[in-house]
Amino acid sequence: MRGTGAVRRLPGAALGARARLRWVHLILGGALLMPYFLLSQVWVGVAAGRGNVLASLPLTLASYAAALPLAALTGLFGLVRPLSATAVRAMCGVPGELLADGPARSWGSRWRASAWWTLHLGVGAVISGMTLAATPMALVLILVPFSAALRRASLGAGWFSSGANPYVAPVLGVGLLVLVVAASAAAGALLARLAPVLLGPTAADRLAAAEERAADLAVRNRLARELHDAVGHALSAVTLQAGAARRVLDRDPEFVREALAAIEETTRRTVGELDTVLGLLRDGDPARADAAPAPTLAADLDGLLARTRAGGTTLTVQQDPGPAGDWEQLPAIASREAYRIVQEGLSNALRHGLGPIALLIRVHSPDGHRELEITMTNPPAQAPPADEGERRRTTGGRGLRGAAERAALLGGRVDAGPHEGRWRLRAVLPLGSAAGAAATTGGAGR
Known part of the structure; x- marks a missing residue:
């Protein structure tokens, strides 16, 4: 047959x-x-x-x-x-x-x-x-x-x-x-x-194709992190600000006015960042993706902190740029990734309503090599209802993973978890040798 x-x-x-x-x-x-x-x-x-x-x-x-x-x-x-x-x-x-x-x-x-x-x-x-x-x-x-x-x-x-x-x-x-x-x-x-x-x-062709796919995946992952951090933080902040304004609408008009202004500023900035990232995704140009403008510690940290406080969150900040004395002295990529890590930490705290937040950003040299340290602490999260907990398990976790990826790209690390009765997010980003930074700063001053 x-x-x-x-x-x-x-x-x-x-x-x-x-x-x-x-x-x-x-x-x-x-x-x-x-x-x-x-x-x-x-x-x-x-x-x-x-x-x-x-x-x-x-x-x-x-x-x-x-x-x-x-x-x-x-x-x-x-x-x-x-x-x-x-x-x-x-x-x-x-x-x-x-x-x-x-x-x-x-x-x-x-x-x-x-x-x-x-x-x-x-x-x-x-x-x-x-x-x-x-x-x-x-x-x-x-x-x-x-x-x-x-x-x-x-x-x-x-x-x-x-x-x-x-x-x-x-x-x-x-x-x-x-x-x-x-x-x-x-x-x-x-x-x-x-x-x-x-x-x-050939083997060389397969290697080149794998490298091209890896480069494309890296660009897409970076754009995905930008979208998550920008839009996620904006939604968390706007939700918190709108809720706070609603609760005091009748007795504190000034606070409501400030909250609405913060909501307007947050959404305006987020729409601009969203348009930029969507344009890069549409064009598919890795070079443009690497050159895309992004917020930094030097230019945008104060606005981020102000918008967070506008929702009624108690936020204590300690900044120590180190011997340079100014966040402008940071390498551009470190300043950019540090801003996103701070943004994600605040988004995580706001999303869970974790009360007062303490933020420390400093440059120090524990072993002769300069490091940018970001430490954020807040009360631990309470156990959510069953349905909400299930939703968090199925939708959360991307932000902290994205923060860890950002730090890893610079050779740093991110640790997040309980610490001395509070929740702590700690990121360390290497900045190079202290001697080289001092020479650079001195040369700039001269």
Whole structure:
């Protein structure tokens, strides 16, 4: 039964849509070999002293053989591989993930692409020649029993006029067509099997693709952190400010006015940051993502603290920029990531309504290397109701994980958890040697 099924599938394999596309692919290969063949034909004709090389089968075969090394040389160009891979994907039914993307860079991949190019053009030329020569001959043989002129003709089938049975001619014609179809299907299947071997990605290609995916993932993770920190903090702050304003609406209009102003400022800033991040996601440009403006300790910390206090939260802040005396002296990336870590810590506290917050931001040198330390403490969270607790378990945790990722990018660390009866978030970001910072500061002062 299995053998019978295989026999039934043979006509589809030889005449189906995929087989026809592979035949077209082979015909294109034969057409691409023609310039090389014409050039080699001139050389062979000059060497043999013959004007018409095509009149001699040995010289024709010699021209064909001389054309293949020329094709192999041009196959070394880097762009041959992506062009060939595109044609194979479209016509040979080879999955795209098995083929390499982009030009061939190493000499190993160039030689493999050259081998494929030569094989495609060489086999395609043979199939093209068979198609152009054998198909008309097969049609003539099929028509021999029905045409006395064909039986008498000296071209093609004249030998039937010598008494041979003319009804044998159609059988030979059909057999010739079957031979062309079978040869084309076999050649197409062979090229489809060899394509992943010769056009597939090398180890260097896989490494480059992995690095590109990693870089793209890093950019997307950074944009996701920006969105989470900016929008998450804004929603937490606005919710807290609106709730506080609602509770004192009748007895403290001044506080309500300040809360509404803080809500307006928070939402305005957040909409600007959201537009920036969405624009970067839409453009998909990693360079623009790295150059995107972001808030920093130097420029935006005071506003962040003011907006947090506007919601009625008690916030005690101690700042110690260290010998530099100014957050402007911090490296830009450290200032930016530190701001986001502070923002996430405040968002976490506001989201859980954890009461008074104590924040310490300082630069110190515990072992001769400067560090930026951020410590935020607040009362521990109370156990929430069951439904709210389930919601927090399924939606929370991204902020602290994002803060840890930010610190890790700079070689620092983030610790969060209970500490001496309170909840503590502590981040440490390295800033370099203290001696180098002092020299830089002194030079700037001079």
